[in-house]
Amino acid sequence: MAVQAPPGIELEPLLGFLSDSLELADGIPLEAELIEGGRSNLTYFLRQGSRSWVLRRPPLGHRQPTAHNMRREFDVLRGLSETAVPAPLPLAICEDESVIGAEFYVMEKAEGRILRAPADLEFTPAEARRCSEGLISTLAAIHTADYEAAGLAGLGRPAGYLGRQVERWTGQLDSGIRVSPELREISRRLAASVPEREGAALVHGDYRMDNVMLDPADPGRVTAVLDWEMATVGDPLADLGMLLMYWRRPGERAASDAHAMTMAEGFMERPELIGRYASITGFDVGDLDFFEVLAHFKLAVIVEGIHARDQAGETLGESFAQIESIPASLVETALELADESQVPGLNGRTTR
DSSP states (O other): OBOOOOTTOOHHHHHHHHHHHTTOOTTSOBEEEEOTTOSSSEEEEEEETTEEEEEEEOOSSOOOTTSOOHHHHHHHHHHHTTSSSOOOOEEEEEOOTTTTSSOEEEEEOOOSBOOOSGGGOOOOHHHHHHHHHHHHHHHHHHHHSOTTTTTOGGGOOOTTHHHHHHHHHHHGGGSSSOOOHHHHHHHHHHHTOOOOOOOOEEEOSSOOGGGEEEETTEEEEEEEEOOOTTOEEEOTHHHHHHHHHHOOOTTSOOSSHHHHGGGSTTOOOHHHHHHHHHHHHOOOOTTHHHHHHHHHHHHHHHHHHHHHHHHTTOOOSSOOTTGGGHHHHHHHHHHHHHHHOOSTTTTSSOOO
């Protein structure tokens, strides 16, 4: 039995596919609910009686050929189950697009609290500090995990990773999204300042506060890291730069609600956050200016793609009000960071 489904889901064929792999009960309807907050891959709660799971599928409409790979995301979660990194357990994958109209996978429903906006925060200053510690310690756990032993060495090619990142996101500028001259200028500066670095780690690709679940009783304990669609093997500072991009403090520009959460009293200042990360991992944290600017550029390009899909009527949910203005704010902050940087090429004054 199935009930009315949200867009992007076909419950009857889904029920048939999952009956064996999840041992679904006969005669109890399968229900689906779109989870608000996602901007890229679509995420749904599935329920049958007292049991529940989470389903992930690509967005509606046009997709880039190499993006939204469900098999890749499923395999990452399966590999993580062999590590100390907290992540949901993947349960079933379907690569037959005829079932619901796209590939998808189903995972366990992790338990915890997701913070998406300042209104979600009810932390004391001490709890905000605990949250800071938990977030950076979990990021360090991702980067120090033995990805080869977990079977994830094939996720990426560490050699040339940063250059390919710049090329990949620069290539998106010609994919039909809005592109300002300032966005192209950031792209030019990044290409002129790619650092030469060695070493590799598992990289989440979009590590931030609203992509983790926290223990409601202890904001310093991350119960699950979510949204592994951009995971790869590469330079771990790409993740640290992304987290710092979101880590805004009082008096600074915040491009969205997600950026404003760490403005609350008690959250660590960025130098302390960086110091804690370096202390745990032992990694060289030089060239962070480059990684922060890259993170701003990457998110601006991603959000422009989401805005393009939203304008084409290919998004689901009601949480897209901020989308249109986010890229300009990110670009402005990125140029300020680049201008203040001592990295040749990034500051626009010299090249390597």
